[in-house]
Amino acid sequence: xxxxxxxxxxxxxxxxxxxxxxxxxxxxxxxxxxxxxxxxxxxxxxxxxxxxxxxxxxxxxxxxxxxxxxxxxxxxxxxxxxxxxxxxxxxxxxxxxxxxxxxxxxxxxxxxxxxxxxxxxxxxxxxxxxxxxxxxxxxxxxxxxxxxxxxx
Amino acid sequence: xxxxxxxxxxxxxxxxxxxxxxxxxxxxxxxxxxxxxxxxxxxxxxxxxxxxxxxxxxxxxxxxxxxxxxxxxxxxxxxxxxxxxxxxxxxxxxxxxxxxxxxxxxxxxxxxxxxxxxxxxxxxxxxxxxxxxxxxxxxxxxxxxxxxxxxxxxxxxxxxxxxxxxxxxxxxxxxxxxxxxxxxxxxxxxxxxxxxxxxxxxxxxxxxxxxxxxxxxxxxxxxxxxxxxxxxxxxxxxxxxxxxxxxxxxxxxxxxxxxxxxxxxxxxxxxxxxxxxxxxxxxxxxxxxxxxxxxxxxxxxxxxxxxxxxxxxxxxxxxxxxxxxxxxxxxxxxxxxxxxxxxxxxxxxxxxxxxxxxxxxxxxxxxxxxxxxxxxxxxxxxxxxxxxxxxxxxxxxxxxxxxxxxxxxxxxxxxxxxxxxxxxxxxxxxxxxxxxxxxxxxxxxxxxxxxxxxxxxxxxxxxxxxxxxxxxxxxxxxxxxxxxxxxxxxxxxxxxxxxxxxxxxxxxxxxxxxxxxxxxxxxxxxxxxxxxxxxxxxxxxxxxxxxxxxxxxxxxxxxxxxxxxxxxxxxxxxxxxxxxxxxxxxxxxxxxxxxxxxxxxxxxxxxxxxxxxxxxxxxxxxxxxxxxxxxxxxxxxxxxxxxxxxxxxxxxxxxxxxxxxxxxxxxxxxxxxxxxxxxxxxxxxxxxxxxxxxxxxxxxxxxxxxxxxxxxxxxxxxxxxxxxxxxxxxxxxxxxxxxxxxxxxxxxxxxxxxxxxxxxxxxxxxxxxxxxxxxxxxxxxxx
Numbered sequence: 001x002x003x004x005x006x007x008x009x010x011x012x013x014x015x016x017x018x019x020x021x022x023x024x025x026x027x028x029x030x031x032x033x034x035x036x037x038x039x040x041x042x043x044x045x046x047x048x049x050x051x052x053x054x055x056x057x058x059x060x061x062x063x064x065x066x067x068x069x070x071x072x073x074x075x076x077x078x079x080x081x082x083x084x085x086x087x088x089x090x091x092x093x094x095x096x097x098x099x100x101x102x103x104x105x106x107x108x109x110x111x112x113x114x115x116x117x118x119x120x121x122x123x124x125x126x127x128x129x130x131x132x133x134x135x136x137x138x139x140x141x142x143x144x145x146x147x148x149x150x151x152x
Numbered sequence: 153x154x155x156x157x158x159x160x161x162x163x164x165x166x167x168x169x170x171x172x173x174x175x176x177x178x179x180x181x182x183x184x185x186x187x188x189x190x191x192x193x194x195x196x197x198x199x200x201x202x203x204x205x206x207x208x209x210x211x212x213x214x215x216x217x218x219x220x221x222x223x224x225x226x227x228x229x230x231x232x233x234x235x236x237x238x239x240x241x242x243x244x245x246x247x248x249x250x251x252x253x254x255x256x257x258x259x260x261x262x263x264x265x266x267x268x269x270x271x272x273x274x275x276x277x278x279x280x281x282x283x284x285x286x287x288x289x290x291x292x293x294x295x296x297x298x299x300x301x302x303x304x305x306x307x308x309x310x311x312x313x314x315x316x317x318x319x320x321x322x323x324x325x326x327x328x329x330x331x332x333x334x335x336x337x338x339x340x341x342x343x344x345x346x347x348x349x350x351x352x353x354x355x356x357x358x359x360x361x362x363x364x365x366x367x368x369x370x371x372x373x374x375x376x377x378x379x380x381x382x383x384x385x386x387x388x389x390x391x392x393x394x395x396x397x398x399x400x401x402x403x404x405x406x407x408x409x410x411x412x413x414x415x416x417x418x419x420x421x422x423x424x425x426x427x428x429x430x431x432x433x434x435x436x437x438x439x440x441x442x443x444x445x446x447x448x449x450x451x452x453x454x455x456x457x458x459x460x461x462x463x464x465x466x467x468x469x470x471x472x473x474x475x476x477x478x479x480x481x482x483x484x485x486x487x488x489x490x491x492x493x494x495x496x497x498x499x500x501x502x503x504x505x506x507x508x509x510x511x512x513x514x515x516x517x518x519x520x521x522x523x524x525x526x527x528x529x530x531x532x533x534x535x536x537x538x539x540x541x542x543x544x545x546x547x548x549x550x551x552x553x554x555x556x557x558x559x560x561x562x563x564x565x566x567x568x569x570x571x572x573x574x575x576x577x578x579x580x581x582x583x584x585x586x587x588x589x590x591x592x593x594x595x596x597x598x599x600x601x602x603x604x605x606x607x608x609x610x611x612x613x614x615x616x617x618x619x620x621x622x623x624x625x626x627x628x629x630x631x632x633x634x635x636x637x638x639x640x641x642x643x644x645x646x647x648x649x650x651x652x653x654x655x656x657x658x659x660x661x662x663x664x665x666x667x668x669x670x671x672x673x674x675x676x677x678x679x680x681x682x683x684x685x686x687x688x689x690x691x692x693x694x695x696x697x698x699x700x701x702x703x704x705x706x707x708x709x710x711x712x713x714x715x716x717x718x719x720x721x722x723x724x725x726x727x728x729x730x731x732x733x734x735x736x737x738x739x740x741x742x743x744x745x746x747x748x749x750x751x752x753x754x755x756x757x758x759x760x761x762x763x764x765x766x767x768x769x770x771x772x773x774x775x776x777x778x779x780x781x782x783x784x785x786x787x788x789x790x791x792x793x794x795x796x797x798x799x800x801x802x803x804x805x806x807x808x809x810x811x812x813x814x815x816x817x818x819x820x821x822x823x824x825x826x827x828x829x830x831x832x833x834x835x836x837x838x839x840x841x842x843x844x845x846x847x848x849x850x851x852x853x854x855x856x857x858x859x860x861x862x863x864x865x866x867x868x869x870x871x872x873x874x875x876x877x878x879x880x881x882x883x884x885x886x887x888x889x890x891x892x893x894x895x896x897x898x899x900x901x902x903x904x905x906x907x908x909x910x911x912x913x914x915x916x917x918x919x920x921x922x923x924x925x926x927x928x929x930x931x932x933x934x935x
Contacts, residue, residue, distance in 0.1 A: 057281070083281040083282065083283075083284075084281065085200055086200060111848055111850075112850065113200045113201060113261070113848065113850050114200030114261075115200075117850045117851075117852075117854075118437050118441065118850075118851060118854030118855070119854075119855070120854070120855040120857045120858050121852055121858050122857060122858070123857070
């Protein structure tokens, strides 16, 4: 599944860059992300709970920074596996400063398998888009000084 | 002499289906409706990967869940059960066996890996999610054409390539000569896409091992209860006399319920382990994922023709995607395709190779038409291409090549022996009903206004009622005959049993009509039993349009046997010689006298036996088996008119006329129902249906939101008419009708859409003709 989109975040590009590289921000803003623990600066162990119509499941896996090129190019690899299937994909993000803040262009190329992939393609892409929206909403509101919070 | 009241003859009458009231009112009993005391439920853990090595299966968490009774992997079955049954076995080196649960390796998404048994189906499904399966994925083979190259990947590492079955092309040199002599050649590469049968009732199995009498009863949504029983005996090592297979109400099969599946074999074994009944009913997603698919062909075909529109010869290759393992009949299906490629045409030569290839997808098997729709689609596309190449009318091209009535029985270029046919009048009737000349004039007017209107035509034949049994393999245990039995009660009411276990065809109605007419009793006084191996004498099942052709003929033979015995009894009681007695429909009469006896009186006497009949046994019943000596070839001519929306690519069917010839008809209402359903199913393939996998072998069409089924609003009223050219191969003169519609309608619609698009430069399109496909074709042609 390929997902392409863009999102205007009302924050300066430097702040967006900083947060995208801050596991605390990712942890707090990603819907359902229960755990994100660093193995080293670029490798994290992750547990993500996904709630979809008619199916709920937990993915255990890894998040890896493949590329960080300031001021605005990031490449991440996500791998996860659980009872309802597996996810394996790459996300590329390109940041550009715009008048309203920062334009985040993202491209995700994800292999999905197992039960979750059989839910219906339209439902899956809808749910993924909704999750991306939730992520960016929370991302904009997140404050580094605030206590641990979660949008899950 | 008193006038004998004339009894109405019911055969040939439009009698409503006796099955329908219970179906409509929700009073039918399907497998999943059956509840037994202590019944458990199974849920399958299925592979998430198209190919890979199983590293670990952990059942501990599932077993610990409250309400879970047991969980099994292949390790529990090893050496105790056989593999999934297969009749069309590839040769050694190309053969592959399918274990009931994956044996260390998975080869398609959805392959059963483990099974969990619980007190209810919801616990079972939750527990199936508790099972941890670690698989190291490999590189799958998904694309059919890609499977030709083993260096890109192999489904079976120990095979030389991905070929399951290869049948070389015959007559290559002779056909080469015909090609050289021809005026021109058209070349086509056609995709006959993979589709799902989507029977309204998905598969379901309930198995009950009864430890007391040591008897296994299996209820299954199957088209072939007797074959199921024989296969279970072989797979489980249980004597067939201790197995009863029952097909209760079956909500559609379309071929996908001929095969005996791993789940069907596994549940009886589990029931015997646990000594409790176990049920499994697949979900719709499982149905789309793991019930055999159909079609999945690519044809590379060349046709040699003459300027006057004569088709001289065909040559090329049929590629067939058999999926990840040899299913019940799967590898045999594509062999029907070259056999039927001559269609209704007298071409001189045919040289077509068949290559069946394994891919890491669900297996394919019979699907309404099974190999013949693929042939009809290709040959009809060829006829249209010849019409375009020669500038002749597509109807004229077809008519010019028809096998003439006088040539039957006719041996085709592929070696098929057609029993009977008279294609011209059928086509004429369709053209008249359609107003072909008027439709062409309207098309020109519409085109002048910039509209994309097209007319499609398909003239076709198919092969039905397969036989004789000479090619049957011992694994099959039964040949291609069918059984029918008649039991007369003392009142003269009749119980009929048939081995042709129906799943929507209406045998209960049609066979009751036949029995009623045989003895002059009311249709309501006949009971038709089927689908239970303890009730019905040996049989085979319903598929390949054989229900009436083979099963009905067996019943006819049994009815004749009973009638003959009744005549002998009547003769004795009437104090006459048997040859003096005639039967006038419901009464035996002595020639030249007033003495007579109704059938019901004879039935009473046969049971009461207070006047013994020398040389006869009491009672009135008979069993018969009909072994077909040849196959029947029904045919038809379909015409359709479409308008394509050039902006959206949507196809609107304006008219559809079908004139079919299936020989003699027992019940025109049932026959029309079969044709209508078949036509819509074929149009579904043409318009919207497609099973699609992604490049990793994940099924993208696993729900009815993603797998597009045809819907009533997409079609105009289908106009049906018929002609009648009986066959001499059975006493009924019936040729078979179940698959006819599917075979004609798919090419007919594509013919019309291509005709509509041709003025815009579109010369080729592959199914399904979704708005996107059609729009893309228009955009591509505009460039």
